[in-house]
Amino acid sequence: MKNEELYALLRRRGVLWPSAEIYGGTQGLYDYGPLGFALKRRVEEAWAAWFVGLSHDYHLIEPAEILPEAVVRASGHLENFTDPEVTCESCHSVFRAETVLEKVRPEGVDGLTPAQIGEILSSNHVKCPTCASLALSVPRPFNLMFGLDWGVTGKERAYLRPETAQGSYLSFSRMWDVGRRALPLGIAVIGKAYRNEIAPRQVLFRMRAFTQAELQIFFDPAGFSVPFDRVRDELLPVLRVDRRERGEEAPELVRAGDLVASGGLPEFYVYHLVHTVRFFRDVLGYPADRIRLFEKSDKERAFYNRIQFDVEVRLESLSGYKELGAVHYRGDYDLSRHSQGSGKDLSVHPTGREPLLPHVLELTFGVDRNIWGLSDLHLGTEGERTLWKLPSYLAPVAVGVFPLIAKEHAPYALALADELAALGIPAQYDAGSSIGKRYARMDEAGTPFCLTVDGETLAEGPTKDTVTLRFRDTRTQERVARTDLAARILPALRPPRPART
């Protein structure tokens, strides 16, 4: 489906819509409706079951969304998220100063004041790349973070966090103390991050407020032991820098073991690449041939990363590969910066070891982007039908409960729906219009199971207290006793967990 078509369908079903819509909408902000909210919850639960489930020493926490200025100064976001921007007074195009000055000053503009950059612009007669006029302005700083007036005086500054990861780094020392004081230690956060994007686009892909799920694994740089033999033969769809430079866009399947043996990547890194690919493929159900691990070059990597592969998925609605997650080896950048910034020694002292500053492996996942991915890849038409083939444990509604004839079977069906809901099964009762339309509505919402109460359910005889159980993908039915329903349905609602070491 095309972007607009898919978005229209999601709006119509109440999955999501523009924020402040009655005022004309707000660029880059979206609200989730009942289906979208439920789906998002389940995706977050599936993410946590999988990634936090990698170890007993990985834990979810909820740090604050607001960061004091000292934190973002230490993290590098104040400096590196701020790009001096120049505006062309003639055509009003906006450029990063660094881009415009690429030829006359290849070493970059770090450390220069706006006035100094302006001086370089005019003394070198730098022209506007768009209209070739000489009317480039003195640069002004543009920061992607939302700044806040903090406190009564309003003179102190604070920022909405541009990534959830910072809270994990700030909490590391406390987590070490309250935990088992062992490495690796994992800190996971699911929450909002905020960026003042210049041009929000493509609905859930570039938002100003979005949900990230991130796992920071703190480990001993001298050794992060993983059961690599278990994943050695797994094939990974990688697109490495050398092949990209030759113009290749398709990934090649490479054995995990070869990425280590001849690919120059550490075992612990490849091991987590495998688990990340398995999550996208086996848990979210994305087709394997649409997934690509895209290696970022020295220049493209974020300033803190040593190794970075983006997990990209090819989406029809956005006509190409889109980044839905990433695996970052951040080294000791974060803890060392926060050690310096705070004046606190963040190194740890494991039993029988010299003190050390842990390194960080970051597994990051864009929740909203994957809501879009799950819509793009699983929502579509089959003949006359529109159905959303979500994995059953992600479906917003697990089971639809209908009376075949509303007048006769409604009380029984209602009671059944309540009974299932009480067992923790998201059930929705529907007695409207015809039975066929109810099935169709549920197909479109991704509901994997439907139960229908009919005459046989109520009649004395062998079928008493049985209902039909209908499956979304095949439309086949079978008769199941009421008492067996929970046992049939509940296992399908549990998200997969990784095999632990």
Next chain:
RNA sequence: GCGGGCAUAGUGUAGUCUGGUAUCACAUAGGCUUGCCAAGCCUAUAACCCGGGUUCAAAUCCCGGUGCCCGCACCA
């Protein structure tokens, strides 16, 4: 931010050039009928993105804004 395109019920649309009661389908709600896969009939609800201007009269023409799409730029 730049260039181009677009904006009409919940969704998709006709009407806009050439100003005059806003079309149709699906969806939604209710009724009759039917009773296991979007059936039929009847009824109801429901829209011209916002603001200004021109005009006796604006969905239609003009100006400004907002939002969306495509491309460029940007993208920790």
